[in-house]
Amino acid sequence: MGTLKAIERILLIIVFMTVFTGCDKEPEILDLMLDGKFIYDPSLDNPQDYLLSYSNPTPTPEEASRPVFIAVHGYSASTFEWEEFRTWSAGSPDYAISLVLMGGHGRTYEDFKNATWRDWQKSIVDEYHRLVAAGYTNLNFLASSTSCTLIIDLLNASYFSDKVVPRHILFIDPIIIPSSKILSLVPVIGPILGYIEGGNTPEEDQYWYHYRPQETLNQLNKLLTTVRKQLEDGIELPPNCKLKVYKSINDPTADPVSAVLIYKGLKTNTNGPIEIEMVNSDLHVFTRLSLRPNLKVMDHENQENSFNDFLSRVL
């Protein structure tokens, strides 16, 4: 009886600590953070500078058949994540880029906190629909991290099958298994945590949310679990759609084993394998180098090689 009483007392203490420490966890948001009310993604005020459907809603037949990259960023990020690719492209007439901001992102901490992963995904779907409605026929996805997971969910739903099928889907550092296994405990300890900090530099704080509310971590966890199970059941690409994964072999955010799960779970419509390139990098989203300290020659080579590889596929 003595042992059971002791266990009961320990459990009561744990419950009390959980309730006590879980209350009222709001972060200190500074003006210079994306999380605040003063800095937000510029695509919100000037969509015509980011979204092709706004900048060219009535393409000529030639423009409509030109390759379009629908470029989407990852969790907590913004359109900044693909700005370097746009800068590198230097206004090339051979293809166009549409930079999509995910729902709930690039705005405020509260907007981020209240958005679900379906909200994140909606922006991708909306831009895709606008481009199809405008007459674009050569659509390609360029996705990093969590946006890859969102697109896999669309593939699982056969979303593109009766529409304009994306010709190429290019995934940079997709996430199915997080590197931090603590994320798997968020459903249990989330209310205690309240939020976690992203570990950004002050400069990065302008383009990535500094704080990740436990509500968003829960959403991320739900998305990853949902898509992992979809891959376990098997997903077939639509006809004439090619997919390639570029994955850093060391990644502090998206565990490299994510590439294994995608390779096993995703097949072409002729039951063939997708393409995988394991990249000798220790960066998450190795295509974004801006604002990173201590870059190596290899990092620049990886970025250059991947950008050229994107073009070699669509042109």
Next chain:
Amino acid sequence: MRLKKKYFLIFIVFSTMFYNSVCAQDSFLDVGVRVQKTVNLYWENGVSIQYSNKNVKPDNLYFGFSYVSSRLGSAYNSNAIKQDYFLFNTSWYFRKQHVLRPLVRLNLGYFMADYEEPFFDDLTNTSLVISPEAGLIVDTKSPLKIMITLGYNVITGDGEQGAGTLYPLFIQTTISWALLRQ
């Protein structure tokens, strides 16, 4: 079929009577089926063998071995990663005379995942496993024992080292039968 059921019941009753008729200071050999769920990841199932010697804290201190695998769980007929745990267990079962018995256990072992393709060879797919467990046993005082524990893998992957699908928290149930008690 009715006859088979009758003989099975007779076997159970006599096993239980015999099981309880021998001396309390006995050696035990329990063999069972282990069903394990990693929180937010796979079902990994297998077998467990636990032994307690009459000369060394009988029916308190148990040594054993467990094998669990996703091949017998989530990876069966699916694209989940095939991965295996080989675990040496050291356990202490409290409250010897009671039906509901708390237990603590320490596992030490080896984890191995099969990534199948050569272009994944650079990824770490093995790991040392160290995992404490704590939970309860329903000791029916027959050959049947039912155990449920919560466990925590101290070593997990982090994207830069370690195996990516070695997750921290798991729950397991073992249903065992005493093959030997003497």
